Structure formats: C-alpha cells, structure tokens
Amino acid sequence: MKYIRVIATIIILALITSTGTSAAGTVDVYVSGNTEKINATTEGSVAYVSFSQLVEILGGMLDWDLVGHRISYTRENSRLEFTVDSPYFKLNDTVYNLTFPVKLIDGQMYLPPMTFIPFLNRVSPQQITYSEQSGSIRIESEYFNVTDIAFSRKANGLLVEIYLTTTLAYDIFLTEGNWINVSIRDAKLNQSKILSRKDSRFMYRLKTHQIGETGQVSFRLKRNVEKWHHKIVYDPPRIQISIADAAFNLDTADTAPVVGPDNKIDVIVIDPGHGGGDYGAIGKGGTREKDIVLGISKELAKLIRKDKQFKVIMTRDRDKTLTLQQRADVANMAAADLFISIHANSSLKKDVRGWNVFFLAQAKNDSARAVAQFENSAFLKDQRIAGSIEYGEDPILGILNEMIMTEFQAESHDFAMMIDREMRRSVKIPARGVDQAGFYVLNMVFSPSVLVESGFISNRNEEKLLKSSKYQKKVARAIYEAIKRFRSKYESN
Numbered sequence: 085m086k087y088i089r090v091i092a093t094i095i096i097l098a099l100i101t102s103t104g105t106s107a108a109g110t111v112d113v114y115v116s117g118n119t120e121k122i123n124a125t126t127e128g129s130v131a132y133v134s135f136s137q138l139v140e141i142l143g144g145m146l147d148w149d150l151v152g153h154r155i156s157y158t159r160e161n162s163r164l165e166f167t168v169d170s171p172y173f174k175l176n177d178t179v180y181n182l183t184f185p186v187k188l189i190d191g192q193m194y195l196p197p198m199t200f201i202p203f204l205n206r207v208s209p210q211q212i213t214y215s216e217q218s219g220s221i222r223i224e225s226e227y228f229n230v231t232d233i234a235f236s237r238k239a240n241g242l243l244v245e246i247y248l249t250t251t252l253a254y255d256i257f258l259t260e261g262n263w264i265n266v267s268i269r270d271a272k273l274n275q276s277k278i279l280s281r282k283d284s285r286f287m288y289r290l291k292t293h294q295i296g297e298t299g300q301v302s303f304r305l306k307r308n309v310e311k312w313h314h315k316i317v318y319d320p321p322r323i324q325i326s327i328a329d330a331a332f333n334l335d336t337a338d339t340a341p342v343v344g345p346d347n348k349i350d351v352i353v354i355d356p357g358h359g360g361g362d363y364g365a366i367g368k369g370g371t372r373e374k375d376i377v378l379g380i381s382k383e384l385a386k387l388i389r390k391d392k393q394f395k396v397i398m399t400r401d402r403d404k405t406l407t408l409q410q411r412a413d414v415a416n417m418a419a420a421d422l423f424i425s426i427h428a429n430s431s432l433k434k435d436v437r438g439w440n441v442f443f444l445a446q447a448k449n450d451s452a453r454a455v456a457q458f459e460n461s462a463f464l465k466d467q468r469i470a471g472s473i474e475y476g477e478d479p480i481l482g483i484l485n486e487m488i489m490t491e492f493q494a495e496s497h498d499f500a501m502m503i504d505r506e507m508r509r510s511v512k513i514p515a516r517g518v519d520q521a522g523f524y525v526l527n528m529v530f531s532p533s534v535l536v537e538s539g540f541i542s543n544r545n546e547e548k549l550l551k552s553s554k555y556q557k558k559v560a561r562a563i564y565e566a567i568k569r570f571r572s573k574y575e576s577n
C-alpha cells in the first residue's frame with residue numbers, strides 16, 4: 085500500500101498549482117508536556133490545520149485512494165471518510181457536515197479544526213481541544229469512555245445523544261421537575277466536554293457526576309416530559325433519548341444556511357428511484373416504474389448538462405440496484421446543492437391520477453403517508469437484512485418521526501412549490517400539488533431535496549403517458565425550469 089500512496093502523492097502534487105488566497109503558518113500542539121508544530125493556513129477567514137501531521141501525533145491510520153480524492157482515517161474501531169473539496173464526511177456509517185470543505189495542500193490533508201475537532205473527540209480516547217484565540221491544539225491523554233452529548237431539535241421533538249467509545253450498560257430515570265437522569269456503569273465521563281453542551285433553548289440545567297465507576301448525566305428540561313424513549317445505537321456507539329414534543333421545535337431563530345461555503349447552487353443530484361431487482365410500481369400493461377423514472381432522469385440530466393452553470397450527478401444512469409443509503413451517499417459526497425428523487429406513483433384504485441411533489445416532513449394525511457411507506461420499503465428491506473432496526477407497532481413512522489431532519493425543510497418546500505408551478509404550466513394531467521411525508525432517502529441527504537411522483541402508473545392512461553418520451557421530456561423540462569428558479573432565488577454572488 086505504501087507504493088500506491090507514494091504514487092497518489094505525486095499525482096496530487098502535480099495537480100496542485102496554486103492554493104489561492106491562503107496564509108500559511110503553523111499552530112502549536114501541546115501534548116504530554118511537549119510542544120510540537122504542525123502546518124496551518126487560512127482560507128478566506130477559516131483556519132485550517134494539517135490533519136496529515138496531526139495524525140502523526142495522535143496515532144491512527146490515514147489512507148488515500150489511488151487518485152488521492154478520498155481519504156480515510158482509522159482510529160481503533162472507528163473510520164472517518166473524507167472527500168477532498170467536500171465539507172461532508174462519514175463517521176462510520178453516518179454523514180456529517182464540516183461546514184467548510186476538506187482541503188488538499190501540497191499533498192497534505194487540511195481540516196478546519198473549529199468544526200472538526202468535536203467529531204474527532206467522539207472517536208479519540210484522548211481529549212483534544214482547539215483554542216481559536218491562541219490558534220493552538222491541546223491533546224490530553226486522560227481516558228474517557230463517555231465522550232460527549234448532543235442535543236438536536238427534530239420536527240416533533242428533541243433528540244439527545246450521549247456518545248460512548250464502546251457499548252456500556254445504563255439506567256435512565258425521570259425525576260420531579262423534568263429531570264432526565266442517565267446513569268452509566270463503568271463510565272469515565274468527559275465532564276467538561278459534556279457540560280459545555282448545555283443548550284438553554286431546551287434545558288434549565290445540565291449536570292454530571294462521577295461517583296467511582298458510575299457516571300451520571302442529568303438535565304432538567306424546560307418542557308414536561310411525557311412521551312419519550314431511549315435505546316443504544318451503534319456506529320458510533322451512543323445512548324439515544326427521544327422526547328416527543330413538537331414545542332421544542334417552535335424557536336426557529338437559528339436557521340441553517342441553504343448553500344455551502346462556495347455560495348453556489350451548481351451541483352444537482354438526480355436520483356431515479358428503484359432499479360435492478362427493485363422494479364418499483366408496475367402498471368397493468370407491464371410498465372415498470374424503474375424504467376420510466378430512468379427515462380425522465382436522463383432527459384433531465386441532458387437539459388442540465390447543456391446548461392454550463394450546473395454540474396449534474398445521477399445516483400444511477402442504468403438499471404442497477406441501489407440502497408437508499410447509497411443514493412444519499414452519492415448526494416452527500418458530491419456536496420449536492422439540490423437532490424431530486426424521481427418516481428411514479430401507484431394506487432389500488434385504477435382511476436386515481438395526477439402528479440405530485442413531496443418534501444420531507446411529517447406526513448399530514450394518510451395518502452402522503454402511504455406514498456412514503458411504499459417508497460421507504462426498499463430501505464426497510466436493507467435494514468432488515470442488516471438487522472439494525474427495532475420494530476415497534478408502526479415501524480416506518482415510529483422510526484422516522486423521531487429522526488426527521490428539519491434543517492432544509494423551508495428550502496425543500498420552496499423548491500417543491502417551484503416544481504409545482506412549472507408542472508401546472510406544462511403538464512396536462514391533474515395536479516395533486518405539493519405534499520409532505522417522511523421519506524428515508526430525503527432524510528439522509530444533507531441538502532434541499534424533493535421527491536417527484538410523475539404520474540400514476542396504475543392508471544391506464546397515465547401508464548401510456550409515462551412511457552412516452554414526449555411526456556418524460558415535459559416533466560424533465562418542468563423540473564429543470566424549477567432548478568433555475570431556485571438557483572436565482574438562493575444563490576448569492
């Protein structure tokens with residue numbers, strides 16, 4: 085592997101001609117009484133440090149792929165995967181956003197420590213702190229196995245995650261005054277890290293106790309705790325506590341940015357639904373959803389490609405089986421600015437007709453819920469094989485409701501409305517309009533995203549229409565016009 089890495093480095097060096105407006109320097113790394121220096125730079129106003137050099141101090145393995153575009157870091161049982169120039173990275177099987185892209189400078193990998201070090205702490209047995217003020221990094225080798233806590237607001241409540249380095253036994257109990265107490269056995273709490281996560285939007289107090297081998301984390305919530313549950317999840321190991329209460333979501337003061345750090349809306353990911361062994365819905369005349377949606381997607385890709393302002397990526401461009409996670413990975417690794425999943429609908433009632441556009445949010449009616457259940461079935465199949473989902477009475481809604489990502493909801497809704505407007509203008513079949521439901525594929529994508537149901541394959545007339553290239557082109561054109569509209573509204577120059 086060494087040999088391959090050397091070649092990769094040479095290719096990288098050859099590719100890099102300039103690093104743009106950057107100021108190079110070093111930062112001090114304090115580790116067990118010594119001070120070491122690693123390369124640092126700033127891009128715009130964002131500080132970066134050489135992760136390649138930091139790894140030499142921290143330990144762990146850094147691996148480059150042949151072209152030097154993907155880099156993975158392995159530390160004990162965890163694996164982080166980065167893509168050069170993308171702010172998205174994977175920690176085991178979950179995708180996270182660094183806000184600023186991974187940089188490659190003189191054959192070394194650079195990361196923004198401000199946003200990256202919190203993630204590094206989740207996988208590192210050492211405690212790593214970065215001081216923005218002094219521009220230095222401190223590594224403390226004290227051992228913790230309860231490393232962090234995160235509070236995140238979901239569409240219908242609050243999700244609390246306590247990060248562990250390994251699976252630990254715990255007890256959880258509610259006490260008067262809306263205190264939730266998590267008592268973890270054989271625990272060594274990183275108390276200062278956990279206490280720094282106090283978020284006054286949700287809680288009055290956050291406390292930690294280390295009593296011998298037992299660590300306890302307690303927080304007093306601002307709302308009455310009525311519906312809640314907890315479980316251990318893996319990759320990375322953590323205790324997950326969901327508190328169902330939509331009021332946690334009322335404060336919308338801190339809205340996330342729509343576009344990535346480059347402020348451009350140019351990467352469009354098209355996801356033709358189903359494929360391979362998954363046929364999707366099948367019409368009376370034998371038409372398969374997977375073929376129809378590939379046709380529409382190819383037309384759409386062709387239109388976007390002609391427009392030099394955009395870069396188009398398809399999750400599949402042929403008949404191929406893909407999991408919903410693989411589709412989302414394509415979008416996240418490409419740092420998609422828009423994600424469009426294309427489908428055709430189906431109903432047991434043969435006379436049901438029309439197209440509609442969905443964005444991700446909790447379903448408000450049974451028909452939207454039914455569409456989501458059908459489109460989610462591929463995901464549930466994957467998960468059953470992996471055996472990693474616990475089933476309640478209502479698996480689809482039960483799982484997704486607590487996990488719905490609301491970050492891009494407003495933009496996704498807006499984009500859905502733009503498609504709706506264009507479709508009404510150019511397509512003659514009935515408009516069923518914009519609706520919302522819990523689609524797994526949309527929930528895994530970190531960008532504004534929609535799912536278009538382009539017509540009912542179960543209706544004889546629409547089945548014929550969906551097969552015709554004229555109709556496929558019309559749908560593609562309507563979506564393309566909406567993409568341009570979205571770009572001119574949201575892209576800042």
Ligand SMILES: [Zn+2]
Nearest residue numbers: 357364427428
């Ligand atoms: Zn479908």
